Amino acid sequence: MEAALAVAQAQGSGWLCSLALLGRGIACAMRGQHREAEAWMSEAAELTASPDHDVFQHGYVLINRALQRFHLGDTRGAARDWLRTLDLSVGLQHWRSVAGCIEGAAYLVLGQGDADFAARLLAAAARARDLTGAPLFPQWHAAHAQVETRARDLLGEAFKAAQQQGTATRIEKVVELTRARLAELSA
Numbered sequence: 001m002e003a004a005l006a007v008a009q010a011q012g013s014g015w016l017c018s019l020a021l022l023g024r025g026i027a028c029a030m031r032g033q034h035r036e037a038e039a040w041m042s043e044a045a046e047l048t049a050s051p052d053h054d055v056f057q058h059g060y061v062l063i064n065r066a067l068q069r070f071h072l073g074d075t076r077g078a079a080r081d082w083l084r085t086l087d088l089s090v091g092l093q094h095w096r097s098v099a100g101c102i103e104g105a106a107y108l109v110l111g112q113g114d115a116d117f118a119a120r121l122l123a124a125a126a127r128a129r130d131l132t133g134a135p136l137f138p139q140w141h142a143a144h145a146q147v148e149t150r151a152r153d154l155l156g157e158a159f160k161a162a163q164q165q166g167t168a169t170r171i172e173k174v175v176e177l178t179r180a181r182l183a184e185l186s187a
Contacts, residue, residue: 004020014047015048015054017044017047018045018047018048018061019044019057021040021047022041022044022061025041025065029068029071030139034072035068038065038068041064045062045065048061055088059085059092059094059097060097062084062085063082063097064139066078066079066080067104067140069081070108075185078107079105079108079182079183079186080182082100082101082104082108083182083183085100085101086098086101086178086182087179090175095131095132095171096128096132096134099124099125099126099128099129101178102121102174103125103136103144105178105181106118106122106151107143108181108182109181109185110151115154115155116155119151119166120162120169121174122163123163124167124169127166128171
């Protein structure tokens with residue numbers, strides 16, 4: 001990671017620096033070092049935030065930083081990042097990233113006590129991932145498994161019905177509901 005950042009700095013490329021910093025952050029996240037991961041990803045986000053930079057890269061940094069903020073218990077910060085990424089991703093028609101934002105919203109709403117909505121969002125996001133052929137990234141596995149297990153435990157038999165409802169809901173409606181809930185949580 002140090003070598004990649006040194007090369008990026010030598011090239012004077014903010015984009016390459018952001019990529020190296022994001023990589024460093026993901027490596028920290030995979031080791032459970034969420035505070036360090038969030039800090040590296042925040043530095044990367046600053047480098048990609050201006051309008052003349054790569055909007056896809058900015059969204060990718062934000063979606064991963066949101067996950068770290070979730071791990072750190074920063075509901076408002078995670079919601080802001082997922083909301084911003086959702087808007088960027090819908091504009092790019094990047095449905096895998098949209099699915100990640102929906103999953104993130106599920107994580108947050110479960111923390112607010114809404115297991116039914118969380119289960120519906122998880123199912124809708126899984127359907128979007130299936131349709132795009134894009135898997136859940138490794139740094140998301142632990143949070144995802146915990147949230148899904150907790151929702152299943154809280155809902156019991158109703159979990160399956162909630163998941164079926166989420167799978168059947170049109171993605172546009174899921175995006176609308178997700179955006180509204182993330183906006184509420186980020187206020």
